[in-house]
Amino acid sequence: MSQRDPYEVLGVTRSASADEIKSAYRRLARRYHPDVNPDDPTAEEKFKEASNAYEILSDAEKKARYDQYGTTDGIPQDPFFGGANVGGIGDLFEMFFGATQGGARRRSSAIDGDDLRVDVMVTLQEVLTGVIKEVDVRRESECESCTGTGVEGGGQPQQCPNCQGSGVVTAVKNTFLGQMRTQTPCNRCAGTGILITNPCKNCSGRGVRPVTEKVSINIPAGVEKGMMIQMPGHGSDGVRGGRPGDLHVVLHVDEDGPFVRRGQHLITGYDITVVQAILGDEVSIDGVEGELTLDIPAGAQPGQQIVLKGQGLPPVHGGKRGDLVVELTVVIPNKVSEAQALLMREFAELRGERIPKEKGGFLDGIFGKKK
Ligand SMILES: [Zn+2]
Ligand SMILES: [Zn+2]
Structure with missing residues (x-):
């Protein structure tokens, strides 16, 4: 050697x-x-x-x-x-x-691999950055025992003698219009043009076997639910020279969190107190990427929206991120103590507003029964 x-x-x-x-x-x-x-x-x-x-x-x-x-x-x-x-x-x-x-490829015996579909869920955080997902894909893969020929030991299949490998047979019929030639698929070889007399035990002569394989899917930032990523050749393998199928990756976006998505914009709610609404405040809120500072203006109104520019999601083909819209809910206490009630009345008085009638409070408890 x-x-x-x-x-x-x-x-x-x-x-x-x-x-x-x-x-x-x-x-x-x-x-x-x-x-x-x-x-x-x-x-x-x-x-x-x-x-x-x-x-x-x-x-x-x-x-x-x-x-x-x-x-x-x-x-x-x-x-x-x-x-x-x-x-x-x-x-x-x-x-x-x-x-x-x-x-020695025979056209009629080639079978293209199936296209496959896989559904992938991504989070909004993954939409923000893009992500590579490893997904199990169940696909037909070339049989390693027969190397895809379907013949035990890996030899070549025989040409079908009935159709000489063409996969079709021509029949001549005598009709009242004269002779008619019709081509029908060869029934000896089921139109494949080949005969496998000694089928591979590993794949039963099919040339492919079902396998579960990990496929890495590169999901770009900014994707939306229902979008599809095409991965040519990642479907099932073809047989005897057939083309492999494609993998269609259908994307889903998990929007169960605190954000409602409107295209590239995100909408979220934030509860503030009456005092915060009146005096304004600066608080931390959760953005899609981490903590953000929310500047609540003095005199904020229920339902008021504060727009945090550029804190939404990027478009799928790159570019500026959308906004995060924070909608304020003013939470009005459903119960106050007597001291708090007194302050509220004082507050109304200072503002020159009508002072509400007393009810349900301490004085009502003492005098209410006299009614
Ligand atoms: Zn095989
Ligand atoms: Zn045949």
């Missing part, structure tokens, strides 16, 4: 990332795969060399040992990569390239 520098073989630098190493290997594997180069005896050697290099560089432990000692000596030779085991390499190839191997 040759001992060329695996970095040199794959044409990558020593600082190449795992992804760079993988794609370099894929490129070489595609170019030198024996199935693609049946007439080139050197291709298989190059393919094995690339596979050996990849085996070292894709394995963190082996890579570290190679980087340290500059040799693969002492690294156990995986029988998988022994010269006689071309089938194993073929499996590896299929693991990467699936059903498209050798250009």
Whole structure:
């Protein structure tokens, strides 16, 4: 077995990332795969060399040992990569390239993956900043046992002899108008053009299996409920060269908190006392982002709105934040003590206002029964 520098073989630098190493290997594997180069005896050697290099560089432990000692000596030779085991390499190839191997794709047998929908709830705080959500998505994923072909062991399905792989059969009928040709889907292969006589046990010949996968969804700031994020290719995998479906992320916004949303503006209520309403005050309130100072003007009226500019939500495509509108409720005490009542009367007197009739108070308790 040759001992060329695996970095040199794959044409990558020593600082190449795992992804760079993988794609370099894929490129070489595609170019030198024996199935693609049946007439080139050197291709298989190059393919094995690339596979050996990849085996070292894709394995963190082996890579570290190679980087340290500059040799693969002492690294156990995986029988998988022994010269006689071309089938194993073929499996590896299929693991990467699936059903498209050798250009043997049959259009009629390709099935596109389904589009999927997932619903995601975000809080107003997340609307403010944007958020990346990890969501479990139940999708059909390419079967790892048969690499999506549906054939046990990963071979290619047979072409249907009934329709020669076209998926349709032509019937000629004699009618009173003459001969009529009709095309109907082949019933032997259900219109797929292929027959799987030895279906993969892992996926029952379907080529895909249901899996639950975590998907990271990048939700921008400013989203509103009902908005949809499209993630092309994140739906179910296609079969035999079919396109993967899309993932539609439908957004919901949790507005159960203290804020009512009106587009980019937020509305909230705040209770103040009669005295605060009369004298004004400066208080802390909860904004969507944290505490804010609310300046209550003297003489504030019930239902009065105070606008805190720029304390609402951003628009979805960037720009200035909306406002936070605080609506004041003046809470009138439903009971006061005698001392407080006296002060209130004094207050009315000072203002030259009518002094209310006494009732329900201390004097009523003593004299009320005389009525
Ligand atoms: Zn399978
Ligand atoms: Zn058929």
